[in-house]
Amino acid sequence: MRKNSYNPGSQIRYRANIRLGEQQDQKFNDLAKIEQCRIEKGILAKDQKTLRVVELFAGAGGMGLGFLMAGNPNSRYRILSSAEINPIYLKSLEENYRYFNSHLSDNTKGLIPSEFSPTDLIQDFHRQRIKNIVQEAGGIDVVIGGTPCQGFSPSNRRGWDSKKEHNKLVECFIDFSIALDPKVILLENVQGILWTPRSVMSTDNRITVVDYVEKKLRKSGYLIFPAVLDAAWYGVPQHRNRFFLLALHKDLGYNTNDFGEWGPFPLPTHGPMGEFEYVTVGEAISDLPRISNGESRILQKYRDISEGQLNQNVFLKKMREMSPPGIIEGHLVSRQADYVIERYRHIPPGGNWKNIRHMMSNYKDVDRTHSNIDRRLKWDEPSVTIGNYRKSMLVHPEQNRNLSLREATRLQSLPDWFTFCGGLDTDKKSGLTYKQQQLANAVSFLMTLEIAKYILKL
The missing domain is CATH 3.40.50.150 (Vaccinia Virus protein VP39)
Incomplete structure (x- = not known):
């Protein structure tokens, strides 16, 4: 070339x-x-x-x-x-x-x-x-x-x-x-x-x-x-x-x-x-509440964090500015099958599908799988690139589930008041896949x- x-x-x-x-x-x-x-x-x-x-x-x-x-x-x-x-x-x-x-x-x-x-x-x-x-x-x-x-x-x-x-x-x-x-x-x-x-x-x-x-x-x-x-x-x-x-x-x-x-x-x-220093995944999302596979509640409360802790975390202060106090929107997770969640249990922080190669029996050509597929993030480093995180199935650092929409939005550094519409109606629960693609393109x-x-x- x-x-x-x-x-x-x-x-x-x-x-x-x-x-x-x-x-x-x-x-x-x-x-x-x-x-x-x-x-x-x-x-x-x-x-x-x-x-x-x-x-x-x-x-x-x-x-x-x-x-x-x-x-x-x-x-x-x-x-x-x-x-x-x-x-x-x-x-x-x-x-x-x-x-x-x-x-x-x-x-x-x-x-x-x-x-x-x-x-x-x-x-x-x-x-x-x-x-x-x-x-x-x-x-x-x-x-x-x-x-x-x-x-x-x-x-x-x-x-x-x-x-x-x-x-x-x-x-x-x-x-x-x-x-x-x-x-x-x-x-x-x-x-x-x-x-x-x-x-x-x-x-x-x-x-x-x-x-x-x-x-x-x-x-x-x-x-x-x-x-x-x-x-x-x-x-x-x-x-x-x-x-x-x-x-x-x-x-x-x-x-x-x-x-x-x-x-x-x-x-x-x-x-x-x-x-x-680089802003890490832990600094970016550790104040978000613990949730499960398939979480669908639109509004939730932040995890308790003292004013002093918040003041020390410059990134979190930026994310929360102009947002409704105490409430987070869009902490939603796409539901994965039980066998997928079982795979996640065997992936260490920083690992990916290569750690569970023997469990990837439903992949036709596993050797062509992208390195970010089933990637579990690490608390103490910046995230890998946030594309369509649902398709790449990025995994939470410690919880056995995919990232939530709000977690991925934080990793894109968009403020907590920033919202994605899933359709032309006013239903906040609709169109999660549309929201995920908008975030990937951002x-x-x-x-x-x-x-x-x-x-x-x-």
Whole structure:
């Protein structure tokens, strides 16, 4: 495979797995210290206090929420439009944004879209509607989005095909972003986008999706900064390596080498490169009540924890902020068969299906099983990547059951008031599988929050 070459400020750091990633972090430590002095000119928010944002492929709103909550007394973001085609996902987004908006002071309300309706970005009519919103607002500053990743994900072994419709949506994102003419574009996806060819039908299938995207953006006047970032670096209790492409319009006045080798991304706050230790699974979920296989109660009480203990756990304080006191929602678990629960009894912390290979008789080709299948998490480490945790059957560190929706949501660093809708009705118990997939697709909130804060400095 052709090796990509990137300019300074655009280094890609591949993250093959957690153990190799930790070794990389040690090597990057000195680099991070050197990179403390970088050029951030404060141009973007210099002449306006509120930056206008359009959110594409918004999902349930995890990425947009990071931007909404990144505001400070001097500058903030306003989301003009959130484009999402799935009406159930859009309902989740609307509920979460309206909850956030209801907790703002009167003089800071109005940061969320005025309307929420399913949007198909392939359709001219829907794209024109967003263009009209942008025109009425006097322009746009930032476009953000996490395009569907199924076609690039190694966990979807049948999806590595550039002819898949999901893969083409990246080009849709870029084309429409360029048409909106923002100063900043932020794209998120899985690492697989880096080596997936744009077209298997091409005479030169070494041109990857990212190669094509970068070429288009450069022609349109943008400086390109790609990076692979681990969510655990930013206080998320999960190793989740994701590709980000940040494009800055040349009119902002930056040069490619203004940001050193790290690029225009926030420096890690956690792990070997940061000031703090990684946030662990234990720190993230130990205050949630003990439950059983198939738990279906929507509302429950937190486990008793003293005010002093809560104050010492910075992550838990963040998760509980703005939430109804004492009550947790969505601590729900998919029911597994008794023979599956029996398997879990024999898996140690950090272990997986390989520890119970002799019990995997219902698997046709056990050797092709992903390493995260039947993975039991460890209390004293960040979680493995939270994909669709029901399908991968991630196991609680000590209870013989799968993770609950709320536990997995915590491991994505989404706050306790963040909710997922399972249908278009108001039944909170319905559609657990829809909720689980929305969570799997979400961008880790605290990582997005740090990126959004950094962009405000540009």
